[in-house]
Amino acid sequence: MKKFLILGFFFFTILAEGQKITITAKVTDAESGETLGYASVSLKGKSIGTITNDQGDFDFHIPSDYRNDLLVVSMLGYESYEAPAWTLLDNKEQIIKLKKSVLYLDEVVVSEMLKGSDILQIALTNVEKNYPMKPYMMEGFYRDLKKVGGTYISLLEAAVKIYDENYMAPRNKFKLLERVNLVEVRRSLGYGNKFTDYFDEDNLLEDLLLNNTIRYRQFPEEEEFFITLKREKDSYYNGKPIYVITSKDNHYSLTLFIDKKNYGIIHLEYEKNQEEALGKRKGLESKFASVKRIIDFKSFEGKMYLNYITIDSKINWYDIKTKHLQFETNLRQQLLVNEVHPNTTEWIGTTKKMKDYGLQYQDLPYNKTFWDNYNVIKESPLEKQIVEDLGRKMPLEKQFEN
DSSP states (O other): OHHHHHHHHHHHHHHHHHOEEEEEEEEEETTTOOBOTTOEEEETTOSBEEEOOTTSEEEEEEEGGGTTSEEEEEOTTBOOEEEEGGGGSSOTTOEEEEOBOOOOOOSOOGGGGOOHHHHHHHHHHTHHHHSOOSOEEEEEEEEEEEEETTEEEEEEEEEEEEEEOOOOOOSSTTSOOSEEEEEEEEEOGGGGSGGGGGSOOBOHHHHHHTTOTTTTTOSOOSHHHHHTOEEOOOEEETTEEEEEEEEEOSSEEEEEEEETTTOOEEEEEEEEEEEEEEEEETTEEEEEEEEEEEEEEEEETTEEEEEEEEEEEEEEEEETTTOOEEEEEEEEEEEEEEEEETTOOOOOOTTTSOOSBOGGGSOOOOOHHHHHTSOOOOOOGGGHHHHHHHTSSSOHHHHHHO
């Protein structure tokens, strides 16, 4: 009997350690009540995390043995919020209010005299100091959404592992260096829609990773670009003062947030709105209309790792003869890094490596149990249209199964 009791306790302990708990909340501005999208949510001292959706909501699945750890919510320009994870478990409608940060400026130092161009050049010089230079593995959630004429036609989501050697400057800025393993994939049936022919059939996750401007050193090198950089009022993030650098003209805007102490690039936002001819397809002429790219990094064990990257792009399609606009196609690509494993010995070999062609052709059997406990970007009320548009033929859950 004693042996059975010990054995039972042993299995109960393993089960408890394997279980996950979920923290659900909305993040808002403490004064205005405005919801804060893309705020970072993590556990202090741990490499796991998630982000809020467009409406400030999040579900954070964590191992049950982390219940006593501190939950940290961070947002540019705000003071970080910290509380023991277990205190946030019972209330499903709780609101986490972030206070705007107040900077207390010390006496003028040399760094206060730096111009925007100086700060970015120092930051680029320090990339190999601030970012990982030893092999590392990231676990993440990928999503792409396709929309035509205001209606969503397809959804694809994947759980992935991403391996990289280091942040050494690449010889080819447009050749993927990371190795990706698709752990789980689920997609809607919309990939059979006739309008999918108006989207690139390439590997969209590979395309997204190649847009990591810091990893692939894709900043312009011409002096004309650095002249346009302007230093704005300093801001605050995660208890640290940061530089804010901008570059703008009539068609594009770039904003960079750079740590004032180590010159690590924490956050980048880029937006361009200008029609450019792309090509012709099925009797229509395509023109690039706009793109918005956001890249965010988080610090762990003294190095900066990718936190999330999102790209929203739009292409207009015109009748070749009449030049009239026929419809527009929108593509949203998102990658959220859930966990980082620095100095890893794990490697993604050729047999597990993601193929170069589209992810819709690489899908795996749908694993509902896995997705129920995986950290994804939570669906927001604004995204209910996605479910309605894609679920006209049958519920999304059934589409994933099929």
